[in-house]
Amino acid sequence: DTGVSQNPRHKITKRGQNVTFRCDPISEHNRLYWYRQTLGQGPEFLTYFQNEAQLEKSRLLSDRFSAERPKGSFSTLEIQRTEQGDSAMYLCASSLAFGLAGNEQFFGPGTRLTVL
Amino acid sequence: DAKTTQPTSMDCAEGRAANLPCNHSTISGNEYVYWYRQIHSQGPQYIIHGLKNNETNEMASLIITEDRKSSTLILPHATLRDTAVYYCIVLGDQGGKLIFGQGTELSVKP
Numbered sequence: 001d002t003g004v005s006q007n008p009r010h011k012i013t014k015r016g017q018n019v020t021f022r023c024d025p026i027s028e029h030n031r032l033y034w035y036r037q038t039l040g041q042g043p044e045f046l047t048y049f050q051n052e053a054q055l056e057k058s059r060l061l062s063d064r065f066s067a068e069r070p071k072g073s074f075s076t077l078e079i080q081r082t083e084q085g086d087s088a089m090y091l092c093a094s095s096l097a098f099g100l101a102g103n104e105q106f107f108g109p110g111t112r113l114t115v116l
Numbered sequence: 117d118a119k120t121t122q123p124t125s126m127d128c129a130e131g132r133a134a135n136l137p138c139n140h141s142t143i144s145g146n147e148y149v150y151w152y153r154q155i156h157s158q159g160p161q162y163i164i165h166g167l168k169n170n171e172t173n174e175m176a177s178l179i180i181t182e183d184r185k186s187s188t189l190i191l192p193h194a195t196l197r198d199t200a201v202y203y204c205i206v207l208g209d210q211g212g213k214l215i216f217g218q219g220t221e222l223s224v225k226p
Binding site for chain 2: 048
């Protein structure tokens, strides 16, 4: 399977614990995006990388959130001191960076986080 | 990025065409119209995109009005598996983040 993969698929944690999610993009894609989706809402943008560089971060991304993409391949999203409000589906997507053409993003299945 | 407006929900009979409208009256000249859908408990899936001309692929057709202020996604023969939330998104030619609205929840009924 050459699609976007995310691990783990589900994570249950207690409030105050740290969690880390991993995303493996499609191999030739140089852009990688993180989104968060709560029940009944559309996905909300968190941050994105082009190769290793983090090009944009949303104001939603508080100091407790950090994302990395150290070698321009896989990415991790860490949440420190989790809160119940962090419970959501965390989605990863990847794409090629085009100049004038499309920006088709391919999404992974998501990691569902539940904070107790 | 320009905002889009879509109906909250729509129903369609199985085998009939589903026509999903989207308004994007503030779209800029270099911005594309993208459509994604999200089937329950899955990640969003790209469907189609266009700039000013009508587009068709194996999944759907996209009709963009001449003034580019609105568009319609057409699923020519809807099946039960097309039941999903459909998102219309406007995006500049440099790509970047997708801004999802509430989308249209399409229910295809037998």
